[in-house]
Amino acid sequence: MTPYTNHKPPRPLRLLLSVLTLSLLSQFTFATWQQTLNEAQGETVYWHAWGGDVRTNNFITWVGEQTEALYDVKVKQVKLSSTAEAVTQVVAEKAAGQNTNGAVDMIWINGPNFLAMKQQQLLHGPFVSQLPNAKYLDLSPHSAASVDFTEAVAGLEVPWRLARFVFIANSDQVKQPPLSMAQMLTWAQANPGRLTHPVISNFMGTTFLKQALIELTPDPSVLQQPATPQSFATATAPLWRWYDAIKPHLWRAGTSFPENESIQQQMLSDGEVDIAMAFDPAAAAAGIASGLLPNSARVFVPSKGSLGNISFVAIPYNASHTAGATVVANFLLRPETQAHMQNINVLGSFSVLDPTSLNAQQTQAFAALPSSEALPTLPDLGPTLLEPHASWSTQLKQQWSKRYSQ
Amino acid sequence: MLTALTTVILAPVVVGFGETLWAAFGILPALGHHNFSMLAWQQLFDLPGFATSLRLSLVSGFVATTIAVMLALVGSAWVYHCPKTTSISSRFKPFLKPLLVPILAAPHAAIAIGLAFLIAPSGWFFRALSPWLTGWELPPNWATVQDLWGLSLIFGLVVKELPFLWLVSLVALKQINVSKQLTLAQSMGYSHITAWYKVIVPQLYPLIRLPVLVVLVYSLSTVDMAQILGPNNPPTLALATMRWYNDTNVHLLLPASAAAVCLGLIIIASLAVWEVAGLLVRHVNSALIRSGKRVAKFNLLASTLSAALPITLMAGLLSLLVLAIWSIAWRWSFPAVLPSSWSFNYWLQLLTHWPLALQHSLIMAFMSSGMGLILAVAWLEVQDRFGGHLYRLTLWFIYLPLLVPQIAFLYGLKVGFLRLGLNGSMATVIWAHLLFVFPYVMLSLIDSWRALDQRYLQVACSLGSSYWRRFWRIKLSLLLRPLLLAWAIGIAVSISQYLPTLMIGAGRVESLTTEAVSLASGADRRLVGVYGLLQALVPMLAYALALFLPKIMTLKNTR
Numbered sequence: 001m002t003p004y005t006n007h008k009p010p011r012p013l014r015l016l017l018s019v020l021t022l023s024l025l026s027q028f029t030f031a032t033w034q035q036t037l038n039e040a041q042g043e044t045v046y047w048h049a050w051g052g053d054v055r056t057n058n059f060i061t062w063v064g065e066q067t068e069a070l071y072d073v074k075v076k077q078v079k080l081s082s083t084a085e086a087v088t089q090v091v092a093e094k095a096a097g098q099n100t101n102g103a104v105d106m107i108w109i110n111g112p113n114f115l116a117m118k119q120q121q122l123l124h125g126p127f128v129s130q131l132p133n134a135k136y137l138d139l140s141p142h143s144a145a146s147v148d149f150t151e152a153v154a155g156l157e158v159p160w161r162l163a164r165f166v167f168i169a170n171s172d173q174v175k176q177p178p179l180s181m182a183q184m185l186t187w188a189q190a191n192p193g194r195l196t197h198p199v200i201s202n203f204m205g206t207t208f209l210k211q212a213l214i215e216l217t218p219d220p221s222v223l224q225q226p227a228t229p230q231s232f233a234t235a236t237a238p239l240w241r242w243y244d245a246i247k248p249h250l251w252r253a254g255t256s257f258p259e260n261e262s263i264q265q266q267m268l269s270d271g272e273v274d275i276a277m278a279f280d281p282a283a284a285a286a287g288i289a290s291g292l293l294p295n296s297a298r299v300f301v302p303s304k305g306s307l308g309n310i311s312f313v314a315i316p317y318n319a320s321h322t323a324g325a326t327v328v329a330n331f332l333l334r335p336e337t338q339a340h341m342q343n344i345n346v347l348g349s350f351s352v353l354d355p356t357s358l359n360a361q362q363t364q365a366f367a368a369l370p371s372s373e374a375l376p377t378l379p380d381l382g383p384t385l386l387e388p389h390a391s392w393s394t395q396l397k398q399q400w401s402k403r404y405s406q
Numbered sequence: 407m408l409t410a411l412t413t414v415i416l417a418p419v420v421v422g423f424g425e426t427l428w429a430a431f432g433i434l435p436a437l438g439h440h441n442f443s444m445l446a447w448q449q450l451f452d453l454p455g456f457a458t459s460l461r462l463s464l465v466s467g468f469v470a471t472t473i474a475v476m477l478a479l480v481g482s483a484w485v486y487h488c489p490k491t492t493s494i495s496s497r498f499k500p501f502l503k504p505l506l507v508p509i510l511a512a513p514h515a516a517i518a519i520g521l522a523f524l525i526a527p528s529g530w531f532f533r534a535l536s537p538w539l540t541g542w543e544l545p546p547n548w549a550t551v552q553d554l555w556g557l558s559l560i561f562g563l564v565v566k567e568l569p570f571l572w573l574v575s576l577v578a579l580k581q582i583n584v585s586k587q588l589t590l591a592q593s594m595g596y597s598h599i600t601a602w603y604k605v606i607v608p609q610l611y612p613l614i615r616l617p618v619l620v621v622l623v624y625s626l627s628t629v630d631m632a633q634i635l636g637p638n639n640p641p642t643l644a645l646a647t648m649r650w651y652n653d654t655n656v657h658l659l660l661p662a663s664a665a666a667v668c669l670g671l672i673i674i675a676s677l678a679v680w681e682v683a684g685l686l687v688r689h690v691n692s693a694l695i696r697s698g699k700r701v702a703k704f705n706l707l708a709s710t711l712s713a714a715l716p717i718t719l720m721a722g723l724l725s726l727l728v729l730a731i732w733s734i735a736w737r738w739s740f741p742a743v744l745p746s747s748w749s750f751n752y753w754l755q756l757l758t759h760w761p762l763a764l765q766h767s768l769i770m771a772f773m774s775s776g777m778g779l780i781l782a783v784a785w786l787e788v789q790d791r792f793g794g795h796l797y798r799l800t801l802w803f804i805y806l807p808l809l810v811p812q813i814a815f816l817y818g819l820k821v822g823f824l825r826l827g828l829n830g831s832m833a834t835v836i837w838a839h840l841l842f843v844f845p846y847v848m849l850s851l852i853d854s855w856r857a858l859d860q861r862y863l864q865v866a867c868s869l870g871s872s873y874w875r876r877f878w879r880i881k882l883s884l885l886l887r888p889l890l891l892a893w894a895i896g897i898a899v900s901i902s903q904y905l906p907t908l909m910i911g912a913g914r915v916e917s918l919t920t921e922a923v924s925l926a927s928g929a930d931r932r933l934v935g936v937y938g939l940l941q942a943l944v945p946m947l948a949y950a951l952a953l954f955l956p957k958i959m960t961l962k963n964t965r
Contacts, residue, residue, distance in 0.1 A: 084652045089909070092821050096820075103914065116654060259634075260929070265929070
């Protein structure tokens with residue numbers, strides 16, 4: 001092995017070189033971006049996105065109106081009942097050998113679906129760094145926007161909204177919300193049948209288990225590594241003890257569960273349970289605004305923080321309108337777009353941008369947003385806990401079924 | 407030539423079924439699985455709760471179908487019962503069909519959601535009694551829906567399938583000279599219900615046999631009703647299969663495919679069991695019938711069923727009513743009997759959204775059911791003229807899409823269409839709809855077609871009428887009722903297709919149902935109300951046409 005030697009050019013030359021490269025690079029970026037814009041003109045982007053939330057659907061419609069006015073790019077939302085439908089579409093196209101002109105231009109995606117598409121090489125890119133508005137993101141290797149459920153984003157998907165796991169309580173019934181998993185157990189014992197979680201095959205059900213696991217496990221850092229039989233057994237032992245204790249006090253004594261978090265919120269609204277869950281800090285405020293939740297609905301998070309992740313958009317490798325989708329993805333990162341999205345009257349989802357990258361005027365736009373009694377502020381939400389490696393979800397699901405499904 | 411045409415139309419089914427079958431045995435090249443293996447089956451049988459899922463599917467399927475058939479038979483008897491004194495219930499007879507049609511026309515999911523709200527601990531029934539009678543300020547922790555035995559699922563299936571079987575029976579009864587035979591039997595001292603059971607049912611059942619089998623298949627493979635009314639830990643086998651297909655781990659496509667094939671085999675086995683049981687019942691019954699006993703011992707059963715009949719019908723109608731109320735509600739909390747605030751928001755929002763979806767739905771429904779009907783008539787007529795075993799084989803082929811769970815073979819179907827270079831266009835979606843519409847049209851038509859009294863045609867023939875004249879003026883006009891009913895069923899089937907529209911249309915052909923389902927996954931009863939009612943409206947008009955057009959035409963002819 002030859003020792004590494006650093007052949008640095010003399011200082012002034014270095015400066016000149018870097019200036020040259022920089023300007024060349026920006027020229028290059030500018031030129032290709034202009035090219036992308038030209039290519040995108042007149043395209044219609046088919047954005048495959050879960051369609052179960054009217055406010056999100058309306059936001060996507062708004063995005064389409066804006067991009068049409070600004071760049072002559074239309075957006076058509078393909079409303080899915082599950083993101084897996086879009087993944088299956090691309091898998092089927094690949095199976096049939098259709099490697100161009102695919103039906104899916106853009107997918108609202110994250111976590112396991114992203115992992116599956118990345119592993120099967122079904123995604124276009126890396127393209128994130130080509131976006132002019134990527135400068136508003138913190139793309140350092142370990143930042144929240146660079147890691148999706150511990151999987152490296154690798155420039156294959158663009159963040160667009162922040163998701164945080166929160167509980168929603170009916171504050172008329174729950175005077176003192178349980179702020180830890182231990183308190184949750186005492187609360188359930190005192191209020192039998194008033195707590196439940198979505199089925200574990202649903203991602204919100206798994207998220208609840210993961211949230212409990214992070215809090216109960218002796219060493220949470222283990223969860224960032226792939227689960228081995230050994231580490232899984234050690235890490236999850238306290239979780240199962242806790243779950244065995246709480247299960248008989250759940251709704252229907254833990255024999256039946258709501259199908260997803262929307263059904264669970266409907267149960268809260270019907271008065272069947274007092275606590276629901278969501279992956280959106282604005283869920284309570286939004287639910288009240290649309291009449292889906294009682295006015296007494298309030299968000300709370302465990303005192304040690306809650307799981308957080310980011311919703312991304314990705315472009316399939318065989319998309320028909322790659323340029324158009326790129327333009328739309330870039331539009332989603334505009335500070336104006338993110339501020340509009342964070343408005344409680346629009347979507348109420350927190351921005352994914354790095355606040356330090358914004359200028360005074362942009363910061364002011366965020367500060368001026370209206371607030372709501374049911375909408376927590378960022379400090380209210382406490383620390384964000386990292387998603388465990390994807391293998392933990394898979395094994396949690398299997399182990400839970402083994403223990404509690406007969 | 408017709409066989410060739412049918413083959414071409416149904417070819418994608420075989421491709422689709424093939425893909426599923428390969429995947430069940432470990433072959434899925436798109437995900438890098440190239441070798442034959444039984445691993446998928448191993449994984450399937452290791453699924454915790456597999457046995458319970460299987461039991462739930464079988465019990466709910468068989469029990470619901472049996473009850474629905476019995477209710478439909480008793481219900482038809484009631485329609486033909488003319489007591490000397492007019493009771494209150496007999497005044498409802500003229501309204502029966504208009505009452506059945508909305509339940510028949512409404513999507514399964516809408517009825518299920520309405521019914522769940524009706525009977526849930528926080529639902530309408532208990533709200534009406536709370537807190538003044540029950541003292542409940544909060545709903546009780548009872549399992550009146552999604553109970554572990556699947557009782558509420560069975561109830562839901564019966565509520566939804568009864569109107570279908572009842573209407574099919576009433577249409578089929580037009581082929582039998584009911585009143586004459588009943589009068590004769592009653593003059594021999596048989597009570598009305600005994601005469602019905604001993605004389606009419608043995609003639610009626612063969613005419614509704616295939617629709618009954620359809621109900622059995624549906625009940626075994628339903629996903630949307632099971633999701634709302636059935637238990638979910640573990641769920642029925644069909645729902646479990648669907649969960650595996652939708653899992654984020656794409657490699658679960660393999661055991662999911664095995665589960666789908668398994669479900670298909672279970673469905674075929676169940677059909678065989680049902681048919682054998684039918685033969686046994688007929689065998690046992692023929693002894694009973696020949697015994698000549700005037701009043702049989704099943705009066706208790708008959709009266710239980712007669713009591714259950716109005717309850718079932720009411721449950722269906724109230725489910726729709728409650729959805730209608732939800733569609734204009736804003737907030738409606740427990741224990742209020744009516745919403746505390748109202749809003750027409752969702753109906754108004756539709757004005758901007760629905761024209762395109764409605765237009766697509768209508769085009770697809772009319773095209774696919776029209777083509778399905780023409781194809782069915784051509785197929786049956788060719789068989790009448792030329793017969794042959796080949797056709798009998800094709801018949802199974804036609805029914806294939808109904809036997810295999812949709813979620814299972816649609817993935818393969820999609821790959822099949824993509825290989826043919828067809829994707830995302832309206833025509834392809836209509837084709838995909840046709841795969842499901844055609845067998846349903848065929849099923850609801852075939853028995854009535856075969857039961858047509860051939861002597862009419864022979865007489866016409868002996869009078870020198872030409873083949874085409876006989877076909878048009880005699881065959882088709884005698885079969886007008888079943889033809890129109892089959893067409894209306896085709897419309898309803900097409901309107902309700904969710905997965906084929908979404909998957910084959912690549913999500914680009916939006917219809918009322920794709921809009922409704924994607925929105926309803928967000929569990930908003932108000933939206934389900936709006937879309938459910940809209941979805942019911944189109945088939946309702948078709949059914950109304952099917953039921954009342956023949957009446958108007960007969961009136962015209964007799965004048």
